[in-house]
Amino acid sequence: MNIELKQPLRAAKSKLAIVDCDIHPRATLEDLRPYLSNHWWHYIQTYGLRPRHGHVKGYPFPKPTPLASRRDSWPPGGQPASDLDFTREQHLDFYGIEHGILNPLAPSGQGDQNADLSAALAFAINEWQTADWVRREPRLKASVVVPYEDAEASVKEIRRRAGDRDFAHVLLLSRTSEALGRRRYWPIFEAAVEAGLPVGVHVFGYSGWAMTGTGWPSFYLEEGVENATTTQTLIASMIMEGVFERYRDLKVVLIETGFGWLPALGWRLDKHWERMRDEVPHLKRPPSEYLREHFWVSTQPMEETDKPEQLIDVMKWIGFDRLLFASDYPHWDFDDPFVSLPPSLSEAQRRAVYADNARALYRLG
Amino acid sequence: MPMTADGLHSIDCDVHPTVPDIKALFPYLDEVWRESIETRGILSLESTSYPRNAPITARPDWRGANGQAATGVAEIGRQVFDRWQSSIAICNCLYGVQLVTNEDMAVAFTRALNDWMVKEWLDRDERLRASIVVPMQNVESAVEEIERCAKDRRFVQILVLAMQEAPLGRRQFWPIYAAAERHKLPLGIHAGSSYRHPVTALGWPTYYVEDYLAQAQGFQSQVASLISEGVFTKFPALKVVLMESGVTWVPGFLWRFSKYWRGLRSEVPWVDRPPDEIMRAHFRLTLQPFDAPAAPDLVERAIEHLRCDDMLLYSSDFPHWQFDGDDPVPAGIPAALRRKILVENPVATYDRLNG
């Protein structure tokens, strides 16, 4: 393709303040080298990262594009979202983004079979985010990446970053080896609350179980569907296990999960809890109340309903105060801030979703 | 409250005869298996999908003296036919034969269950129909069981569980769909698991209520599999009935599934139309439980989001405890749809109900 990559022929004009709650900066292992010990550098070179799926490079369900990224997001000589200047030009400046939350996915080592390696990489990627991105670009905030399968090590990493305003939230992935409501993860929630940080739960990760309760699907298309179903599972788990009775101040942000399915989940949780309340006496209120009070959800991937009023129904049922705009830059199913929200939203609703909700949640100046 | 519409009597598409005891199957098992059961002390094949005394398993006023419900035709007769005035009820027995790992034992138990259904239920009340329980442990045996039972036209459907060893769309199961299509029997997928995997992709939950809630995710995975694998390209006449799924998850699921398909079409090129069109054409859902608050306006809105008047099939889910009172139809279902749900959609779905 013989193109000069200049920006498309439209000006970035927006009076709308935008907070982008999901940007994926990409580190190379070389980028992380300064923050890794010789032992771990040697380990990575020799044994490598080993997620619970067996692929050295790649995934059980190949992505539809290289590195799951937009084809136009590759800077010269680099990988998508590896270069701050390019990211500024193509994304932050182009859309006039006021703040962006960084959720690094690779190579974060989250969920690796070796929990100590996870811990080393989490430390490294957190150092890298602040040094290479946040300290150079005041619009950006980092995630506290944690080795979530090791709660103790995660608590350590959270405490290390507590009080550091460079960090917006603690980052977990949705496919953990047990559902997030299980007690082994509770120290992470406790430390997050202690540090005054929300917990972001981004889709993916590899639990080590089959991708569904009925075995392994065949296609990436199915994995796309399952990102919603596994999120439904983890929400049910967190609520039913009483996480929010124990941690009244815990805030959870669902990232890249979609949201069209969320109201029906709340209805189902309520209906069957009502019948089986005696099994979970620690819950003092209907599940949908915990859902409403403790969860936020990012808008990407924006739902494409049959009729526009269905989308508005769903947003109303969730609450316009719960929705957080996200682009998912640089991934292939990216939502363009200018065109992704339904045009029929009121000015107040747009302001809430594009910026106000995130500013309040993440305490952005 | 009578479940009728314009003088027509409803068809109850999901009732659950209960096996009172493993010994009830003895008359239908060969001596090898009867002796094995006794020698080895195999007590029961009840599944933890429905613990006997769990509230959902039976409404208190429908339980007999020993705590069980629906162990005999008279109980179904009293409630489903006398009280609710359905004309026909389709029996889905959930005794856990799908749990058995030994293929031969599984086949023996499955045959026995279907034979028990005929003798103890279908022969005793001509208003009853049933689903053929199939041994998914061995696909050839499953096809044989379909061929065997399909001769009896009171069997109107094939019964599998929402969670099993592999997603239902996978090609290894296609001989079953060929048989289903041949005999014009819908594939009935009912809530429940054979527990070959934990009920969630995130392992084993703590609480039974989570197990029950997880069934909705199981249904989503099965629909995604059946459509993505092209089962309806290969078997264009096949219908699928989702039983006890909760219903209201469907619109949100379809928006996402169709959205992704539009970009990922080339991965599954045999899927020649949007997934939501395929689902509306090939899938039907039984009514109970209808996961929504008791708010008629909301229920009506949720039905609008489904955008398919042909999709819902009346069911009481007797004796499962899905509602209180005497009306299995949630308030808010539009009156215009009532007759379709109670009568027309079931008749259109189950070929064998037409004589």
Place this chain on the structure above:
Amino acid sequence: MARHVVAPVGDIPAGECKLVSIAGRAIVVFNVGGEFFALNNRCPHRGGSLALGKLTGLVESPQPGEYCYSRRGEIIRCPWHAWEFDIRTGRSWCDPQRLRARQYAVSVEPGAKLVEGPYKAETFPVSVENDYVVVEA
């Protein structure tokens, strides 16, 4: 509609494309085996730049497990959400009835003809020796 000279044919080799601006519109011109097609650059789904997309063939299937590959290089996949568009017709593959990328008529004209006008050459002088791609937009 006016006719615009957008490039000498040599500027758009077979299998390549060129993004041009015509009367304020971004238009992408493809060379498919010597034939030229022009589409509005903006993907009708959510506005991705088709000029930055991937050219592929078409994968169709009569039955699960069978793959029929044809039309190499004639399908443009939007760089964002990967929707497929037929370069020859502009139609989307996922919703051919309702969704398409807007097409513009394209022809190749010899320079000798063009110098007589009334064509608009956007960025360069027209020479009588060469052939040029002309888009009507």
